[in-house]
Amino acid sequence: MTDQPSSPAVACSLGAGMQGQVDRWRSLLEGAEPEVVDGGLQYLLPIALVESAARVAADEQACCPFFAFDLALRGEMFVLAMRTPPEGASMLAEITGQLPHTG
Structure with missing residues (x-):
């Protein structure tokens, strides 16, 4: 029998x-x-914000490992994609102010 990796719990460990x-x-x-x-939302942002976006996403991943983040460079802009399992949609809405449609 092979152990399957479990999905991270949909919970935030950040607290205060x-x-x-x-x-x-x-x-x-x-x-x-x-x-x-x-499964989430994506944003087109100026390339000048890519370092900040990477830091914020990495910090979020540390407390909420169920989120998935992708950064795609597009010249002067970049795309930040944020995805979550359906149970995390309300948490994604909380941090972005927008409600995603999860599939």
């Missing part, structure tokens, strides 16, 4: 620092229009 992390996301995404993608 949660609002600070939400504020970082909201600041990063301010003015950006989300596009609904399968």
